[in-house]
Amino acid sequence: MPFDLVIAHGRSTGVPSIGARRAVAIWLFTICVMLLVMIGLGGATRLTGSGLSIMDWQPISGIVPPLSSAEWERLFAIYKTIPQYKMQPLGFDLTSFQHIFWLEWIHRFWGRLTGIAFLLPLIYFAVRGQIRRKLLPGLIVIFCLGGVQGFVGWFMVSSGFFPDSDHVQTLRLVAHLVVALVLYAAILWVAMTEWVPYPPAVPGSVGLRRLVIAVVVLTALTIIAGGFTAGSRAGYVFNSFPLMGGRIIPRGYDALHPFWMNWFHTLAAIQFDHRLLATATAVTTLAAVLWGSSRQLRLPQGPRDAMLALGVVVVVQYVLGVATLLLVVPVDLATLHQVVAVLLLSAGLIALHSLRGARAHAQT
Structure with a gap:
């Protein structure tokens, strides 16, 4: 109209x-x-x-x-x-x-x-x-x-x-x-x-929209896992990357029974899960950015810019997370890491909102 x-x-x-x-x-x-x-x-x-x-x-x-x-x-x-x-x-x-x-x-x-x-x-x-x-x-x-x-x-x-x-x-x-x-x-x-x-029509991008939904969900889960890491002070152990105590999965991950209790009470499991979710978020985000920038999709300028911004923020946030870990959680850097986590969630929501026209186009 x-x-x-x-x-x-x-x-x-x-x-x-x-x-x-x-x-x-x-x-x-x-x-x-x-x-x-x-x-x-x-x-x-x-x-x-x-x-x-x-x-x-x-x-x-x-x-x-x-x-x-x-x-x-x-x-x-x-x-x-x-x-x-x-x-x-x-x-x-x-x-x-x-x-x-x-x-x-x-x-x-x-x-x-x-x-x-x-x-x-x-x-x-x-x-x-x-x-x-x-x-x-x-x-x-x-x-x-x-x-x-x-x-x-x-x-x-x-x-x-x-x-x-x-x-x-x-x-x-x-x-x-x-x-x-x-x-x-x-x-x-x-x-x-x-x-x-x-919303403007975004033909052919229904699949990309679903992938961005996955990015938003993974980002939210990673932030929540970060809350468990902060609250339990799990960030002060295993201050190395990418291995934890010389192992991919650290010793003591399954110290408690039943197994799921480790996710909330074992420091090794809490930090590992946060790392795993952060990596899954970064990989999924970069996959979405590559898809959104492909010539075959031909996204309008607004959604394309939103996807590129999402890619930049996820890289910055991942680097901040690793730096916060290696430097043993300095206050300034850890605070910035928390703020940029919310900016990453924002970027995901903005990208998802810019693709609203994909759903509308699919329903017509």
Whole structure:
């Protein structure tokens, strides 16, 4: 449908115009950027052990940081009661505590700010009728899921206060990560759909689209496996590549019974599975990129560029993963590795979205 006819049709039926839908898309893309920053802050918080520095959950009043020396001393005294404090190096004083406290406070503050940045424009666009009626309930669900994510974050942090633990439980960490990925992917997909509501036809690329779906699924699984690697600290063992302790499959992979328990509790198995999924993701992605760039397929410029970008990001991410492993998980590099993992998922979703016309063409 020509652009001017689309606008006229929207005005006559009450459907938001292309301009209105793109305004909504820009807002949602902005939220995606904020979520990406949030995920990066979360990674840095975890890697520095800052997450346990704030030992209460106050969604409203917690936005105000300590404002007096007495309040700082009170919070530091509470922190001294948990096992993590006993693991800190000699000389860990109030100044050191303030350093990790501020990182966690910024992480939580950014989460609150992201929630406000989502809610207020949602109300504004809804009142002005700039959000499609079928889309509005989904956006409300996404906002509610964001609130659930705040609770899951506290549920994760509180597991680090147990007498026998100096860090958060791995399963709770992974749950927090999964909810973040679902939120991010859902918002990104809606934003892309509002920006390009009518997909161009991409004849002959149904098979490529299915392969890109496999790439997205493998990327998500690899990120989740990375969550288990981070939560169990499995990245600090077998810091060599490509072999692990001189073997392809490391000793101790099957130490537990039943066998599947190794995937979640054995460090050798957790790291190996993350490596295996990462390699499968890279190989599948590069195969999709080669297929998408073939002369026989003749992809339009948009999908072709999306596929090439996907190939570049997967190579960068794989190199970052190997470097993070070999250098024994330095904070800056490991945080970057986590952020680029989300960018890789984004690139996969963008490539998949650009191929939506393949399905539409196949059904006609």
